[in-house]
Amino acid sequence: MRRLLLPLLIASAFNAHAASPADHFDYQHQAEWHAVHDAFQSPIDIHTADAVTVDEDEPDAVQPHYGTLAGMVVDTGHALQVNVPGGDAKIRGRRFMLRQFHFHAHSEHTIDGKSFPAEVHLVHVAKDGRMAVIGVMLEEGAANPALGAVLKAARKGEAHEVPAVAPADLLPKSDAYYHYLGSLTTPPLTENVEWYVLKQPITASRAQLDALRGFYADNFRTPQPLDGRFVTQFDPAPLKK
Template identity: 35%
Template sequence: MKKLALPAVLLLAPLLASCAAAAPVDDAASTAPPPATAGEVHWSYHGAEGPDEWSHLTDDFAACEAGDAQSPIDLPEHADEKLTEHPRITSSPTVGESVDTGHTVQLVPDGDASEIEWRGDEFDLAQVHFHLPSEHTVEGRTMDAEFHFVHTAEDGQVLVLAVLAEEGGAENEGWQPFIDGAAEPGTDDLPIDVASMLPTDPTFEEYGGSLTTPPCTEGVEWVIYHEPVELSAEQIAVLREKYDDNARPVQPRGDREAHEGTITVEQ
């Protein structure tokens, strides 16, 4: 498995260099990004309803252009700032259902699949979805896919745990239930074992950003693993057959800094 060093700061709130706690986002935005049902306004990844036009489709999407802490971003190879706090993930195997949103396929857990404790807050997994190719880049390099583990807190804060993926050799067993659900949306009782879906290297990058889909709400905290997971060519092909280009282009990073840390996973 190739190992990729990502910059240290990828998350959902305008954390900027201060590393302040993520600001709350409204419930509608926090429940299931990417929100396929963002109002009645149709949006897409191409043409007259594509990313360059999102902010013009409705005032509700104004942040897609006016926001100054948008995601995704291009990450540096190495982050200068190191975090002393360590997020903790508690992974509890459960089952869930796959849902085609019209923009991606989500795996929605029936029970408590994972909980993240971070800076005094607790975030529960709402859903996992994919983008192809990756939305975040590293020194301009795009990966084959990117998965977002969207976690929400009771007060509406959103934390997205992101895992980049590249095409490798053998089938990745930990990701096969997700692949099966992507192949046949609507499938239920799919096993979800978050711990088996994460890279072995606990190093991550963290920053404050936004949802990567309309309404592009800011105040989202991003935590992105350094090391990509490997999926087989056949597994990538299943995702590509569903959505072969559902990635928002990289947004200006501005004065936001990346921060590097390590995460603890408990089962």
């Protein structure tokens, strides 16, 4: 079985990614952001023609077990973020705990140069400190119940409970993905993050996308150089929720 060998990520990287309102950075001056290492930065523009097809991989490579959770939606000063107390996913045979998910508008990753109205990042961490982020694109269409629950509870500059949210509603039916090794997309831009960018977008209504942009528009980092990295792609069975 072909497997990618990925280095360890120190546990503190997760804490850095779980931004708080006290953290400060400016998307308008992101050219001034500096990483300790800058060869494996995210997001990237995924060139589909160059993605290496993985012929053999774990069956059902992304298996979420989220359920319906009570969470806390926080306006971090940069994004709407939902911290959750439970839920996990088996990703390529390894167990990761879901810690939080947050939204960017428009998307941070691009596909063959195309951006989407929004992107959600579901941030997971394993016991050994490895981090895996599932990225899902949002396009205009039917309303999304999970995003609806988040927007209903969200308040500018505040933190409020989301009584019931189902993170699986932020996932498409297929877990076909692009995979690469990258970084956090916000300072401190820590590297060695496993990225799984799902190929199939989900939908959100125009009103939901407008409401999301009402909190934060243009809270995205521009694509970073690939710098010799390769992107793999895999088309497994339909996603199991």
